[in-house]
Amino acid sequence: MTAIRVLSYNVRYANRGDHHDAWHERRDAIGRLVRFHRPDVAAFQEPLPDQRADLRERLSSYEFVGRGRKADGEGEGCPIAVRSDRWAVVASDTFWLSETPNEPSIGWDADYPRIATWARVRAADRDPGAPAELLVVNTHFDHVSARARRESARLLRERLPALVRANSTGGDAGRSVPLVLVGDLNCTPGSDPHRILLGDGPEAAFEGAGSADDAGIALRDAAATAELRHGPQTSLTDFSRLIHGRRIDHALVTPELDVEAFATLTDRDDRGRYPSDHLPILTRLGL
Template identity: 60%
Template structure:
């Protein structure tokens, strides 16, 4: 079994109107927070090109992949970082949350182009790089029990309800296809044939919302807007909310801040996982910087997961 730690963190885009919470005042604190919690996988939302460069410079232990949402590769992105002492990225890509996901595009009333970045992650053979105090969570000694997995990172539109619903449906179709085409076919059973999936991101919606219910399979037909999505009989396997599935949960039930205070009732940052993945714990991290402020207008979420053994 493979234990991994995943952090999902909306770091707030570099807004020049943020004054004393501008990116140059926060970037070191964001990097220190990540390095302190030392996740194996990092999913970051909203950074523009300069922020992605700053994160690469400050987090050299991570291989960071993912492009911006604009046609030229600039703009906000959803990059994925992987600790190079434990894992390597075998393949990765970015698609747009739209009716034409293969090209830069905006649909369904979204205010901006929205993307999902994915990476197929493989263990580094022969490594034994678990944290000294946390080896029991990682279980990295036996290469035969370690397996690859698919990590995806996304950021749903903040205005359009329809865009969030359709984005959820698109991810339910796209991610299983990517996982099934990984080249790791072990049996005729779909759960064995496909890679385990971890989806992280700022979904701009709470657990009771339609997009969340679509992703978790609670209501795949809710608010259907298009004929091509109207048949619920051919729906891919749903995901589980790590916060709900966790054996241990810690921290506030919101993930939104105004840099100084928590905004109640807004758990909009999520980690969703395949049914076969065990969720050991889920935490919403409330670390403040040396000014006593939150380093972003979102709180990072941390999950400890156990992947099923490879076969």
């Protein structure tokens, strides 16, 4: 079994109104946090182009994929960073959470364009004939519109099976590639979007959701199924304190993956503050 550690981290966009928590005060701490925990894959939400450049500079041993959500590739992104010494990026792309997912667009009544970036990664030291592979999908749901969050969850339920098939060895008849979906979903466990993604309840997008048949794929909440759980039951901060009861950052996995551990990391910077208004989550998987 191959072990892989996947980190998801909303690093907060560079907001000039953050004053002493402005990006230039936080970027080094975020870089050190990621380097210390050494995830195999780090999925970020909210970084603007200059922030993505800062992350690449501080995480030079990682290969970054992904683009911004605007038509010109600028704006906030959901980049995925992959440890080059252990994993190789085989394929990657981005689509929009909207009625027209293949082109830059704003979906439903969301405030901004929302995207999902995916990367298929392969263990660098494995025989290509029997690779250890993983499909990582990184997303960020709208923070205002409940409808946009529900429809984004439905869209992912509809698109993920085809994405898995397209990236599986040998196509439809071959070995299915395991998938982990991570990101800031702006909703808590048990909410409609969370239940839709798990295929649990009347909001599911189609018959058979939640089962690994032709209709869809099964997803499990890594925090709920992990053999070892560590850290608080929230992932939101105000930079100085935890905001309780707000676990809105998630990792959802397909059944092929053994969820060995799930952690919500509470590292503070050298000022005693959290480096973002979100806590990073780290999932340790076996595949």
